[in-house]
Amino acid sequence: MRILIIEDEQKAANYLKKGLTENGFSVDIANDGEDGLHLAMTEQYDLIILDVMLPVKGGWAVIQELREAGKEVPVIFLSARDAVHDRVHGLELGADDYLVKPYAFSELLARIRIILRRHPLQQAELLKMADLELDLVRHKARRGGQTLDLTVKEFQLLALMLRRPGEVLSRTTISEQVWGINFDSDTNVVDVAIRRLRKKVDDPFPLKLIHTIRGVGYVIDEAA
Numbered sequence: 001m002r003i004l005i006i007e008d009e010q011k012a013a014n015y016l017k018k019g020l021t022e023n024g025f026s027v028d029i030a031n032d033g034e035d036g037l038h039l040a041m042t043e044q045y046d047l048i049i050l051d052v053m054l055p056v057k058g059g060w061a062v063i064q065e066l067r068e069a070g071k072e073v074p075v076i077f078l079s080a081r082d083a084v085h086d087r088v089h090g091l092e093l094g095a096d097d098y099l100v101k102p103y104a105f106s107e108l109l110a111r112i113r114i115i116l117r118r119h120p121l122q123q124a125e126l127l128k129m130a131d132l133e134l135d136l137v138r139h140k141a142r143r144g145g146q147t148l149d150l151t152v153k154e155f156q157l158l159a160l161m162l163r164r165p166g167e168v169l170s171r172t173t174i175s176e177q178v179w180g181i182n183f184d185s186d187t188n189v190v191d192v193a194i195r196r197l198r199k200k201v202d203d204p205f206p207l208k209l210i211h212t213i214r215g216v217g218y219v220i221d222e223a224a
Helices: 010-022 033-042 059-068 084-092 105-118 152-163 171-179 189-201
Strands: 002-006 026-030 047-050 075-079 097-100 126-129 132-135 140-143 146-148 210-213 217-220
Touching: 002 010, 002 033, 010 026, 010 105, 010 152, 026 033, 026 152, 033 047, 033 059, 047 059, 047 105, 059 075, 059 084, 075 084, 075 105, 084 097, 097 105, 126 152, 132 152, 152 171, 152 189, 152 217, 171 189, 171 217, 189 210
Parallel strands: 002 026, 002 047, 047 075, 075 097
Antiparallel strands: 126 132, 132 140, 140 146, 210 217
């Protein structure tokens, strides 16, 4: 599942991204309201975490323009503004929830999962392909009835590929989504991770799911 964080405090945004990524979400960050609104309008997200006090364009304006444009993506306000009239205003503008800073990450995560379960755009918490299963809530992977012992990064990499089956993912996209590398890197971290993932996911089984597209990247597809 893909989440957009619109937060101007970089340290807070990075902390949030780290926690959500560790729990299997794919996360983008925007550091002001205008950039956040542009991403929300042009990209597909399952949920948005939105601050109220933002540079350029405030959180109230962001959600108002989203709803006026017919965007029904779930929004959680995460703000230091804790007055009752602020919380009520945020909900009346169309937010699905409002959490006051400082907050407990476990509570935020629980609220995110509740919203995603009830929202029509919800994606499955169990990702499947052939006899491969990835349980995003219990953080477990199984193939052919056998439990796969995956590292956190291997789990995130497999989740990213299973959310986009049949789509060739470039090394740049994978390194950005899984490792948060937003610059040109000469390291072969993606190739090494794919090789290790294949040993666990594909090597013991006759049907190979992870494929290399020479010069482009990697794809997971049972028919490739």
